[in-house]
Amino acid sequence: MRTPQRQRKADPETDDVKDPKQRSANRGLESFCPWLVPVAILASWQIAAQLGWLSTRILPAPSAVVVAAWALATSGELLVHLQASFVRAAIGFAIGGGIGFFLGLINGCYRLAENLFDTTLQMVRNVPHLALIPLVILWFGIGEEGKLFLVALGVFFPVYLNTFHGIRSVDAALVEMGRSYGLSGWSLFRHVILPGALPNILVGVRYALGFMWLTLIVAETIAASSGIGYMAMNAREFLQTDIVVVAILLYAVLGKLADVAARVLEHRLLRWNTAYAGR
Amino acid sequence: MGIIDSNEVRALTARADASTDHRTGVRIGLQGLSKRYGEREVLQSLSLDIAAGEFVAIVGRSGCGKSTLLRLLAGLETPTAGTISLDGNALHDTHDSLRLMFQDARLLPWKTVAENVALGLPGSVRERRTAALTALADVGLTDRADEWPSRLSGGQRQRVALARALIHKPRLLLLDEPLGALDALTRIEMHALIERLWQAQGFTALLVTHDVSEAVALADRVLLIEDGALALDLAAPLARPRERASAHFTALEDEVLRRVLQHPPQEGTVPPITAPFQAWRWAA
Numbered sequence: 001m002r003t004p005q006r007q008r009k010a011d012p013e014t015d016d017v018k019d020p021k022q023r024s025a026n027r028g029l030e031s032f033c034p035w036l037v038p039v040a041i042l043a044s045w046q047i048a049a050q051l052g053w054l055s056t057r058i059l060p061a062p063s064a065v066v067v068a069a070w071a072l073a074t075s076g077e078l079l080v081h082l083q084a085s086f087v088r089a090a091i092g093f094a095i096g097g098g099i100g101f102f103l104g105l106i107n108g109c110y111r112l113a114e115n116l117f118d119t120t121l122q123m124v125r126n127v128p129h130l131a132l133i134p135l136v137i138l139w140f141g142i143g144e145e146g147k148l149f150l151v152a153l154g155v156f157f158p159v160y161l162n163t164f165h166g167i168r169s170v171d172a173a174l175v176e177m178g179r180s181y182g183l184s185g186w187s188l189f190r191h192v193i194l195p196g197a198l199p200n201i202l203v204g205v206r207y208a209l210g211f212m213w214l215t216l217i218v219a220e221t222i223a224a225s226s227g228i229g230y231m232a233m234n235a236r237e238f239l240q241t242d243i244v245v246v247a248i249l250l251y252a253v254l255g256k257l258a259d260v261a262a263r264v265l266e267h268r269l270l271r272w273n274t275a276y277a278g279r
Numbered sequence: 280m281g282i283i284d285s286n287e288v289r290a291l292t293a294r295a296d297a298s299t300d301h302r303t304g305v306r307i308g309l310q311g312l313s314k315r316y317g318e319r320e321v322l323q324s325l326s327l328d329i330a331a332g333e334f335v336a337i338v339g340r341s342g343c344g345k346s347t348l349l350r351l352l353a354g355l356e357t358p359t360a361g362t363i364s365l366d367g368n369a370l371h372d373t374h375d376s377l378r379l380m381f382q383d384a385r386l387l388p389w390k391t392v393a394e395n396v397a398l399g400l401p402g403s404v405r406e407r408r409t410a411a412l413t414a415l416a417d418v419g420l421t422d423r424a425d426e427w428p429s430r431l432s433g434g435q436r437q438r439v440a441l442a443r444a445l446i447h448k449p450r451l452l453l454l455d456e457p458l459g460a461l462d463a464l465t466r467i468e469m470h471a472l473i474e475r476l477w478q479a480q481g482f483t484a485l486l487v488t489h490d491v492s493e494a495v496a497l498a499d500r501v502l503l504i505e506d507g508a509l510a511l512d513l514a515a516p517l518a519r520p521r522e523r524a525s526a527h528f529t530a531l532e533d534e535v536l537r538r539v540l541q542h543p544p545q546e547g548t549v550p551p552i553t554a555p556f557q558a559w560r561w562a563a
Contacts, residue, residue: 174385174387176355176385177381177385179355180354180378180379181378181443182399183398183399191387191390191398195387195389196389272389
């Protein structure tokens with residue numbers, strides 16, 4: 001028996017009621033309530049747009065957004081842009097995350113490396129990477145490399161900092177115990193240090209995913225020829241606000257998916273931690 | 280909760296006695312051992328000989344240097360002066376046949392109980408698991424083999440730590456106040472468990488404790504360390520299993536406690552001892 005069964009939290013207000021019909025009615029009402037406000041907003045938005053109170057130049061009707069999304073999906077255009085954005089994000093994340101993880105490990109494990117590199121990295125960190133965009137365009141032009149560089153830079157620092165901190169904050173008592181039981185070097189790292197640093201590393205990954213999308217959105221507005229941001233820029237030129245809203249929603253969905261992926265990873269790798277179990 | 284009862288302990292002994300793997304303990308020799316932390320001299324030229332297979336308890340007030348002595352033996356610290364020899368050989372970093380049990384269980388939270396017990400064990404996964412289950416059987420926790428340590432109680436965690444220490448069949452077991460954080464009943468059961476396993480496996484055991492009663496209950500010899508020097512070396516030739524209520528037991532305990540409390544703590548003097556102090560149990 002590794003983890004307890006997932007249980008819905010007991011809530012005295014709904015569950016203490018004796019009558020089972022009343023109880024299930026209470027629970028139904030409770031799960032319905034959070035949706036009341038969004039549905040109301042959506043409904044009033046639709047009505048306002050249809051009655052002409054809301055100009056399509058400002059915000060399109062929800063129905064128009066759905067229609068536009070459907071049109072894009074069926075024409076295959078959506079998939080092309082989605083793929084382009086996703087590939088950029090993935091490669092940038094792999095590069096930036098990989099380098100950040102590696103440097104975090106080295107600096108965390110070896111004092112000499114920390115003394116040599118950490119201060120420099122902290123100084124570079126203080127430069128907001130999005131402010132480097134004009135330089136990036138000068139260096140890399142308007143091709144893919146510039147965007148990948150920006151995404152990688154955005155991803156690098158959260159991963160580096162949290163990996164470094166994670167390694168440093170492994171319980172010294174456990175390291176001592178490991179040493180006294182004959183673990184050293186690689187086995188000590190594998191069994192004690194890395195798993196101990198993992199919660200922090202995954203926090204870094206979560207943050208990095210957020211930065212990844214943020215950077216991607218901005219990077220795709222600078223002279224891209226594909227991707228969701230390009231799609232949105234293009235639509236803006238032609239005042240197709242419904243497509244712009246579709247792009248925004250797509251970013252939101254993708255961001256949510258990335259977060260879910262991070263959660264799944266956390267749940268799998270950190271099963272042993274009571275703080276993460278059963279979430 | 281898995282409290283082991285006396286029948287269970289007897290059954291464990293029977294199984295342990297049947298094992299044919301008898302290894303002798305290690306002979307320890309300390310010559311002029313000193314340890315200084317900056318200005319403070321924690322151990323002053325300590326010389327001591329411990330026979331193979333002996334169970335020695337070291338008592339003393341907090342800060343007297345008993346834990347430091349254990350850590351020096353375990354190789355976690357280096358002495359400022361003096362030598363340590365195990366079976367006549369000098370001590371290297373972490374001597375392979377030596378295991379240390381800490382005050383807290385120090386189990387790796389990301390490994391299951393069985394994986395924790397098999398820590399540092401060579402061999403295939405299957406072999407290690409079999410060995411781990413055998414060791415867990417010795418401490419009565421096989422049914423918890425695949426659980427995370429966070430789900431165990433303090434006493435159970437220390438039992439897992441004991442299994443982890445003994446799975447390597449050490450010839451010297453160092454115990455650094457391992458039972459201090461446990462409740463009184465669990466402590467008594469752990470005494471019985473440690474004693475049975477020591478009798479079955481025959482390692483040399485060095486127990487550091489501030490509980491004089493625990494020292495007399497377990498050890499062949501009680502040492503008192505006071506201000507970094509050996510102040511008392513008392514033999515406890517009581518029959519095992521120890522009868523806590525016997526006159527001899529109480530007399531020994533009395534003697535050690537008197538000696539510990541006579542010497543005033545660094546802050547000031549204690550008032551003269553008046554009876555009854557059978558009620559007192561801690562010398563720290």
